[in-house]
Amino acid sequence: MATKKTKNARAAEPLPKNAVRNCSDRPMPSGNPYKPAVATVTEVIHETAAIKTLRVVLDDPAVMAAFHYEPGQVGQLSVFGVGESTFVINSPPSQKKYLQFSVMQAGEVTAAIHRLTTGDKVGVRAPLGNFFPWRDWRGKNIFFVGGGIGIAPLRVIMLHLLERMADYGKISLLYGARSPRDMAYSYEIEGWLHNHDLDCTLCIDAPFEGWRHKVGLIPNVLLNLAPDPTNCIAVLCGPPIMIKFTLQALEKLGFLPENIVTTLEKRMKCGIGICGRCNIGGRYICIDGPVFTLKQLQALPQEL
Amino acid sequence: MSTIRILASDGLPAFLSFLSQKHQRVLVPVVKSANKRSVIFEPWRAGMPVVLEKATVPPKEAVLPQCETLLTYKKSKNQEDLGDITVSLDDTPEALSTAIFACRPCDARGFRVLDRPFLNGLFPDPYYKARRESLTVFTITCSSGCNTCFCHWVGGGPSSPEGSDVLMTKIEEALMLQAISPAGEALLKDCDLPDGRDIFPRAEAARKAAWASLAPAPDLKQAPQKIAALFGNDDFWQSQTSGCLSCGACTYLCPACYCFNITDEGDGFGVHGGRRLRSWDNCMSSLFTHEASGHNPRMLKTPRMRNRVSHKFSTYPENWGTFSCNGCGRCISNCPVSLDIRAIVLAALDNAG
Ligand SMILES: Cc1cc2nc3c(=O)[nH]c(=O)nc-3n(C[C@H](O)[C@H](O)[C@H](O)COP(=O)(O)OP(=O)(O)OC[C@H]3O[C@@H](n4cnc5c(N)ncnc54)[C@H](O)[C@@H]3O)c2cc1C
Ligand code: SF4
Ligand code: SF4
Ligand code: FES
Numbered sequence: 001m002a003t004k005k006t007k008n009a010r011a012a013e014p015l016p017k018n019a020v021r022n023c024s025d026r027p028m029p030s031g032n033p034y035k036p037a038v039a040t041v042t043e044v045i046h047e048t049a050a051i052k053t054l055r056v057v058l059d060d061p062a063v064m065a066a067f068h069y070e071p072g073q074v075g076q077l078s079v080f081g082v083g084e085s086t087f088v089i090n091s092p093p094s095q096k097k098y099l100q101f102s103v104m105q106a107g108e109v110t111a112a113i114h115r116l117t118t119g120d121k122v123g124v125r126a127p128l129g130n131f132f133p134w135r136d137w138r139g140k141n142i143f144f145v146g147g148g149i150g151i152a153p154l155r156v157i158m159l160h161l162l163e164r165m166a167d168y169g170k171i172s173l174l175y176g177a178r179s180p181r182d183m184a185y186s187y188e189i190e191g192w193l194h195n196h197d198l199d200c201t202l203c204i205d206a207p208f209e210g211w212r213h214k215v216g217l218i219p220n221v222l223l224n225l226a227p228d229p230t231n232c233i234a235v236l237c238g239p240p241i242m243i244k245f246t247l248q249a250l251e252k253l254g255f256l257p258e259n260i261v262t263t264l265e266k267r268m269k270c271g272i273g274i275c276g277r278c279n280i281g282g283r284y285i286c287i288d289g290p291v292f293t294l295k296q297l298q299a300l301p302q303e304l
Numbered sequence: 305m306s307t308i309r310i311l312a313s314d315g316l317p318a319f320l321s322f323l324s325q326k327h328q329r330v331l332v333p334v335v336k337s338a339n340k341r342s343v344i345f346e347p348w349r350a351g352m353p354v355v356l357e358k359a360t361v362p363p364k365e366a367v368l369p370q371c372e373t374l375l376t377y378k379k380s381k382n383q384e385d386l387g388d389i390t391v392s393l394d395d396t397p398e399a400l401s402t403a404i405f406a407c408r409p410c411d412a413r414g415f416r417v418l419d420r421p422f423l424n425g426l427f428p429d430p431y432y433k434a435r436r437e438s439l440t441v442f443t444i445t446c447s448s449g450c451n452t453c454f455c456h457w458v459g460g461g462p463s464s465p466e467g468s469d470v471l472m473t474k475i476e477e478a479l480m481l482q483a484i485s486p487a488g489e490a491l492l493k494d495c496d497l498p499d500g501r502d503i504f505p506r507a508e509a510a511r512k513a514a515w516a517s518l519a520p521a522p523d524l525k526q527a528p529q530k531i532a533a534l535f536g537n538d539d540f541w542q543s544q545t546s547g548c549l550s551c552g553a554c555t556y557l558c559p560a561c562y563c564f565n566i567t568d569e570g571d572g573f574g575v576h577g578g579r580r581l582r583s584w585d586n587c588m589s590s591l592f593t594h595e596a597s598g599h600n601p602r603m604l605k606t607p608r609m610r611n612r613v614s615h616k617f618s619t620y621p622e623n624w625g626t627f628s629c630n631g632c633g634r635c636i637s638n639c640p641v642s643l644d645i646r647a648i649v650l651a652a653l654d655n656a657g
Contacts, residue, residue, distance in 0.1 A: 035375060036375075277592055303601050
């Protein structure tokens with residue numbers, strides 16, 4: 001993996017008819033797409049009992065300096081000897097010093113990632129996948145809804161938009177977690193609450209001593225907040241069950257499917273559209289996604 | 305007219321020896337007698353008996369080995385500071401220049417099915433590419449189909465040249481060799497076999513007779529849409545899947561299946577380092593899509609069969625304009641419960657919905 005280039009998808013054979021391969025002009029790794037760049041962990045942040053944030057720097061300074069990605073793109077992070085897993089790069093592209101990944105412990109690779117400390121070596125194959133179509137959102141209000149580790153992809157796109165506030169209307173965030181202890185980026189949240197450009201609401205599932213914010217499940221809190229769907233894009237990320245009920249809430253509020261954006265998760269291996277396991281019908285989450293509008297998802301076979 | 309040569313049966317060892325000079329390995333069909341007689345491709349060595357039969361296992365390994373090293377990673381400690389570890393990577397593809405001698409037209413078309421995702425997608429696969437570019441395919445046309453063959457339903461046929469560099473047809477005890485690609489042309493020009501243009505009409509007649517021996521093919525043009533439309537029809541898929549054992553024999557023996565897994569082996573310390581391996585995977589296994597959270601979009605065998613059949617007859621065609629099944633029939637003849645993919649496709653076509 002060396003410097004990045006932008007490449008047009010599928011020049012060789014015609015694009016499929018019902019293409020949802022949006023964002024086909026995307027930053028992509030060049031060279032052998034299976035070969036990771038070796039990187040060094042420079043910082044590990046304990047977010048919650050289950051989530052750690054890693055900051056990594058690519059060892060080749062030239063590659064690090066040229067590294068370019070769009071908000072929402074992911075990386076395959078590897079612990080050599082254990083394997084690879086997919087995580088969104090959640091630091092904003094303007095931040096050039098390191099790449100940040102927030103990892104929830106789930107199975108083998110994520111457990112090994114949680115054992116890493118400063119100075120350890122990892123592999124990074126990035127940037128992969130499509131990204132949030134933020135250029136198309138200019139002039140609109142944006143309403144972010146994040147649950148659990150879903151706050152990671154929202155963090156990067158939200159910080160990216162906040163840097164370009166003049167181009168957007170009102171930006172809001174509803175972030176929910178099971179309890180205050182399950183909230184990642186707690187050290188940043190105070191800043192988000194006081195940021196005049198951001199309307200930030202926090203919620204937890206059940207009452208908790210000293211909690212000054214909302215209590216309730218995300219879809220219900222959302223229905224109470226009742227954001228105006230006019231000229232508004234809703235962006236939601238979180239566990240499948242939260243996505244399911246939040247989509248219903250958004251539709252109830254009058255959001256159109258083309259104005260609802262989400263990211264999908266599927267088991268992945270190659271991350272480059274070949275190994276064949278992350279498909280929904282003829283689409284592959286790793287290259288056609290992970291970012292989709294609800295309208296695009298509705299056109300696909302219902303196999304989530 | 306392309307170059308045509310004639311290879312007498314007693315000239316076969318000399319010709320294979322000629323091919324061995326041009327390639328690092330020549331894969332030929334040989335008989336393996338385990339508990340069941342089977343024919344597989346093996347690297348040719350002088351004196352090896354070659355059988356010109358259709359192989360039990362297709363020669364897919366030539367471009368996509370069952371297991372290969374994508375990467376070796378070597379970790380070394382700084383003796384002054386043991387916490388300071390450096391990692392070096394080697395991603396040189398394992399690629400031997402290869403000639404396949406005497407595969408069938410359906411096998412050769414299998415390489416074309418693999419070529420599209422591996423070479424023409426968003427990311428070309430460098431390992432596949434290295435092997436594919438140094439591959440020469442000698443295909444022998446079939447004199448008749450067997451009861452599980454249906455190559456002519458899916459765009460092929462007993463003398464289809466697609467994917468072949470040289471097409472060979474048996475005439476009595478000799479083989480007629482016809483160059484198809486520039487690589488095949490160059491090889492035949494270079495070898496010292498005699499010219500075979502005068503027997504070309506006899507080969508043509510044999511190929512026509514093979515075609516004529518096949519039962520008429522059903523029209524599968526509507527298959528992609530029909531199968532896509534059946535996605536939500538659980539009854540249909542359940543009725544088509546009930547006997548399946550999820551053993552995966554159908555995927556491992558298919559020349560057009562290409563799903564794979566990537567795993568690491570070894571911690572990377574030590575002289576040889578560790579290896580990141582790619583190995584064939586099997587979409588009929590429930591683990592294939594099992595996510596860390598426990599969620600699994602294809603937990604049951606029914607959606608897995610739906611995915612396999614849809615990939616071959618609906619979604620691959622949607623992406624690449626052609627079926628990813630070549631009608632070789634191996635998944636039918638090797639299925640322990642005799643499931644027949646033809647029957648599933650025909651049932652989908654017949655379905656009123
Ligand atoms: C586009 C995308 C973005 C993601 N972003 C994040 C993120 O920012 N933070 C985070 O904590 N998690 C994220 N995930 C989920 C994360 O990839 C999985 O939790 C992780 O792969 C589990 O790996 P494991 O080895 O610990 O689990 P195991 O169960 O041991 O899995 C073995 C292998 O299966 C694959 N696998 C299993 N589950 C998943 C899954 N849900 N998604 C993809 N591959 C899987 C991986 O290749 C993994 O190495 C994302 C997933 C996708 C698809
Ligand atoms: S070979 Fe037959 S039983 Fe085995 S997975 Fe395939 S269809 Fe099922
Ligand atoms: S699906 Fe069956 S018949 Fe079709 S190419 Fe594969 S093994 Fe052969
Ligand atoms: S992860 Fe391999 S095809 Fe998507």
